[in-house]
Amino acid sequence: MSIASTTVNENSTVAEPKASADELPPVLIDTSDVNFYYGDFHALKSVSLPLYANRITAMIGPSGCGKSTFLRVLNRMNEEMASDTRLEGRVLLQGQDIYAPVVDKSTLRKRIGMVFQRPNPFPKSIFDNVAYGPTLDARPNRRTLEELVERSLQQAALWDEVKDKLKQSALALSGGQQQRLCIARALATRPEVILMDEPCSALDPNSTNRIEELMLELKKEYTIAIVTHNMQQAARVSDFTAFFLKGVVMEFGPTERLFTSPEKKETDDYIRGRFG
């Protein structure tokens, strides 16, 4: 734990409560005035949040506050799981509207990868799980593919544990290993952004620790958005934090500032554990 928090502090360039605009890293994904509906249910209300490049942005808030919905707005996964969804507002990836009609959802999701709440490896071998994305529309030669799989597994800090059993079923791995495999699987499509939906909620503390360390390593190359129920986790790993409540972003800012001197009373109540 202590290692993790030190790393945050060392790497953090945004620790100052009122950092001026030119000290901020560039914005990779920008959302402005996003409203999202499941049928009649207004799940997100006028949300505007930036995701800064090579930073970890955490979404916290009580159950049903819209934080997962927001995450799934970013790679349009909401449309897969429910019919009758509607979005207003703009979501821009490097200036391109990801809800524009010309946008292909598959291509979008290869650029914005996702890691789910429960590890969900396919019932295939470890190798085939990681090779899944890269072989969807291309036929890379064996060597390229092997290199890609190895590099992804190394990035996910799983290589050393599985390099001798790549042909074995992914379902034989432990929960924490499975989740790192799912991260490797997402990395293999060479995304720019990784969305993580409570990636540690189904894991033991040890595995959680490893994933958190991994995230800090990954942000050197990737932009990460994480939804978490665990406020300590948000405090430990993230650079920016957004506090969601009833579909609204109550407060957004550098993590340290938000946790030490929140501006809103609701934020203060929540991080002190008074509700949620």
Add this chain to the structure above:
Amino acid sequence: MSTAVSNADRSNASLSLTDSRTRLSRFREKIINGVITASGMTSIVFVALIFLFIFKEAFPLLSTYPAARFFFGREWAPTTEGVGGLPDYGLVPLLLSSVLVTLGAVALAVPLGVATAVYIAEVAPPRFRPTLKALIELLAAVPSVVLGFFGMMVLGPYLQARFGFATGDTLLTGSITLALMAVPTIATISEDALAAVPRDIREASLGLGATHWQTVRNVIFPAAASGVVAAVMLGVGRAIGETMVVLMVTGNGVGINLLQLMGVMPGTNNPLTAFQNVFGAYAEVCRTLTATVASEMGEVVPGQSHYHALFMLGVVLFVITFLINFTADFALKRTRDVRSGSGGASAFLSFLAVLGGVLGIGVTIALVGMAGDAAGGLGIGLLVATLALLVFLIRPTITYRRPIDYAMYACLGLGLLAALLPTLFLFGNILIGGFRQLTPGFLTQAPSDGGTAGGIGPAILGTLGLMFGTILLALPLGICAAIYLSEFAKKGPLVGAIRMAIVNLAGVPSIVHGLFGLIVFKTFLGGWLDYFARNSTPVWQNRTLLWGAATLAILVLPIVITTTEEALLSVPASFREGSVGLGATRWQTIRRVVLPAAIPGILTGAILAIGRSAGETAPILFTAAVTFTTDVRLPSPDAPVLALPYHLYYVVTQATQASDGLKYGIALVLLGLVFTVNITAILLRTRLRRARRW
């Protein structure tokens, strides 16, 4: 406000969000989606086509024949000229026979089926449940022609001797044999309904101090009542649409009591006599709708009024089973919606359970009697002892019991006994009667002397050909239709209509499938093929393997669709989510993740469908099967075939001078084949359920 990030590290990452796949692969995916969506509609199309074509062939009757005389006519005499120079095509005796046979079957099968279901769902220890359910499923797999054979060889003669009937081929024989067939249907679906009752209300009742039986009676029965009603309706649908059994064991004539009941013969002026007549009818021959179509269709010339009249019977059958299935489906939906039922359900289902016990005693006594003068009853005592142990020694896991509970368990156990024993008896009887016949020569040679001697090689090959052809046609279509339902379709009226169509397609009587195959495949498609191939002599307008397989494929399509859909739905949503989250399209997700995970389940469905196609007779009567061939080779698609079920029917009813050993031999081979296929499916499914890791 947003600044682009330089991505020197990601040289190969596309900066565009538009579809980067080739035009070809996008086009291919569109085609695949189209094929799957179209396959999803096939059930509706087939039900509509069956109705339209049968109706189209039936309708011309009404232009030359008064409708009232058909629907209210009390005589069926198609070959003699009656009033006005027209033959008599009276529906009443046929409908009456069908209804009485079905009523008799239901009266026997409902108590036994319900008692069996309650025993398995509530009394049997959980570890025996899969075995008992598998056994019931195996009973459901016995081909109807084999049941008919048993009715002719054993049950009929026994009833004749025991009760002094004029013949063994009676309405009662038909009812009992049909009951053997309806029991598994009723038991399986009722058991599902009972097992689906939520655990919490069961626990609530026990928590309030109710005994186990009080809980079953007062809480579980009302909650499961609609499901049991649906089970009974489906059992009725099977019984009324069944062809081979009634064709073989009910004599195909109209008895004196039926004639009196209809007022054709004098003697029915007061209600009491009518009542006596109904009972008397069970001791006499009868002539059902299905048997009439099956026995007469082979002899009529298309275009004759007789031909149209038989299709009109097909329409009547289709409409009856459609209504029955519609009601059953409605009742099943109610089960899912409503938790509470009436108090009447408690009393009635308890009554059925007791009745099941009484029938169980009767059936056991009858079987012991039958074993005395029929081959193969030697093991009966042993079986009774084993099953009695199963019933009385194995205690339920529930702790709070009173004497009345034990009495009810005994009734339920006896009901189970009566449901299982007759078919086990049948199996023993056929095994002992036929195993001496199983020589290499019998299995490989062609039949000789009109089927009275020789082997059954061509029949085995023909049946294998039909099985292969059927699954080749039904599997791709059924899998695509199931993919549509589980992965593509959104809830709505269209999906509702498709499910309704599948239920009804599964309930269409097999003889109606046979009529459909005759008119659509053999006559219509065959005509076109011969025209385009410029065949001087008809090739495709004959009975051929292909037409038989096509007809059977439509018959087994609902099995393939429902089992495949179940397999697809059991693949966790998180697999799909994971795949889509990595940028896979819907079809890529299905092909690379969902289908591979569902393969064992799909295979089980395919095997069940193969087993069904091996045992069916009525659908191939007019489309594929012939009585004689000497060709001991795998038949080609355009060749007529000898098939085991039809060959058994033919030898038993036409080649009567054949030895019993020969007849039993054919029955044994057919039963063995069907059982092997079905046991494979059951074992595969059990292994699959145990091995599933997600």
